[in-house]
Amino acid sequence: MAQLVLDRIGKSFGTTQVVNAFSLEVPTGSFVALLGPSGCGKTTLLRMLAGFEQVDEGTIQVNGRQLAGNNLHVPPEQRNMSMVFQSYALWPHMNVMDNVGYALKLKGVKGEDYWQQVMQALETVNLSHLAERAPQDLSGGQRQRVALARCLVSHPDVVLLDEPLANLDQHLRASMEETFREFHRRTGATFVYVTHDQAEAMALADRIAVMNHGKLEQWDTPEQLYQYPQNTWVARFIGxxxxxxxxxxxxxxxxxxxxxxxxxxxxxxxxxxxxxxxxxxxxxxxxxxxxxxxxxxxxxxxxxxxxxxxxxxxxxxxxxxxxxxxxxxxxxxxxxxxxxx
Structure with a gap:
């Protein structure tokens, strides 16, 4: 059974339908990209997964547990998901260690246990030597890795990433792509990665959901998408x-x-x-x-x-x-x- 199941998800803002009857089954531990042009609904879909937006239609399930639909809306903090934002969303008044360990503090984790979990997460992204550094004293790539470590420390079932490389230059983007691949291998979590950059999606994802005007155009491996697009729109968009x-x-x-x-x-x-x-x-x-x-x-x-x-x-x-x-x-x-x- 797929770990993450979206069944005919719909979302409208006013009279504009942003996501339309979107269905997907995401296997456990896979790296999935939601790929499409700006305004196609991919970030709205990600926010519904996270619980920041309520679904108008359809259901969302993780490991057989329903999170949304049928007048049900499980709040974000109860979904065991972590989200990495395009803007990093780091607390400027906290150092790296406190940013990474914030979720642990909310759970009441203290002392040696707190320190070990935070340092282990920082070591995973090669930032343990910067634990006392302030976010404003880090490079863009280092801030992104702090955001990843913050995800890792809470041991999420699903990691949601909203165009996390958009603010980085090309050299850093290439470096961070390898960081994401290694992060995915180490955690074993299911990754859902939103991007409008097909090169990113092709390089990182096991499977790609191509979106257009809120609908799923094709759900396939990068190789299949490139070689065998379903229709003219996908063929023009991919490669x-x-x-x-x-x-x-x-x-x-x-x-x-x-x-x-x-x-x-x-x-x-x-x-x-x-x-x-x-x-x-x-x-x-x-x-x-x-x-x-x-x-x-x-x-x-x-x-x-x-x-x-x-x-x-x-x-x-x-x-x-x-x-x-x-x-x-x-x-x-x-x-x-x-x-x-």
Whole structure:
């Protein structure tokens, strides 16, 4: 049985429905990302999990215990969940140790037991040497680790993270991603991580729930999401790729190279169908489909190009060599995925 079960969750603010019939079963100990554009409802969903917002419809259960729904609302402090906020939410008048141990003090933990639990949590995030430091004297990454240690000390069943890397620079973000992975391995808790950054979600999560306008578009592993998106919206949102329209004459979802080349070179068939071509599946060859280069972006180890097909559609591809704009080259498409809208 899944540890965390959301069944047809709904939430509205006034006449605006923010979360709509959202259902999900999250396995115990997994790392889940709620991914979607700003305003899609992911933070509202996280706040309903935490108990900061009441659900209008549906139920929330953890380990078979109902937390919300059917006129029931268990308060946040009774859910055994911890939340890491984007703003860290550290007490400025407390040092690192007191911030981390605040929840223990509320439970009446004192003395040696208090000290050991707090120091163990700080050692987990490599901050035990800064136990006496004030939050304002820490870097952004260190403050984020203090917030993680505060989560760890209460031994939660579920850790909720609301865009925790949004305020960090790119170098710190990469470092903190590894901290989150290690933190998850050590705790064994279920993680629910809200982000609009697909690279973060892909790097961290076991499974990703892609949200759009309060609804669940697709629930899958990062690999499945990237390779086999359910529809055009997910295909545009996840990764890079070209969505082309062809006259389809096959029932296969995954098209081989020869099938794609035939569809792109032919006007046969009566059904107009969208297909997704990832740029890494396009190769420059001597003989193939002729395209005209429109734009070029240097990516370090390679260039990313956008080119025009003979029918006016545009195709993205990678190539290690510099090609001149407006030049014509031949390409071979190795595979494509048929999108079902």
């Amino acid at each position: 890079q790729g070209s969505i082309l329209h062809v006259h389809r004459n096959t029932d296969n979802r995954l098209l081989s190279g020869p099938e794609v080349m035939q569809l792109l070179s032919s006007s046969l068939g009566s059904t107009r169908q969208a297909i997704l071509v990832r740029p890494e599946h396009v190769r420059v060859v001597e003989n193939g489909l002729e395209i005209q280069v429109l734009s070029r972006v240097f990516k370090g180890e390679r260039y990313k190009y956008t080119a025009r097909l003979s029918d006016g559609q545009e195709l993205d591809f990678f190539h290690p060599e510099r090609l001149e704009l407006e030049c014509k080259v031949c390409v071979q498409v190795q595979q494509a995925w048929v999108l079902m809208d």
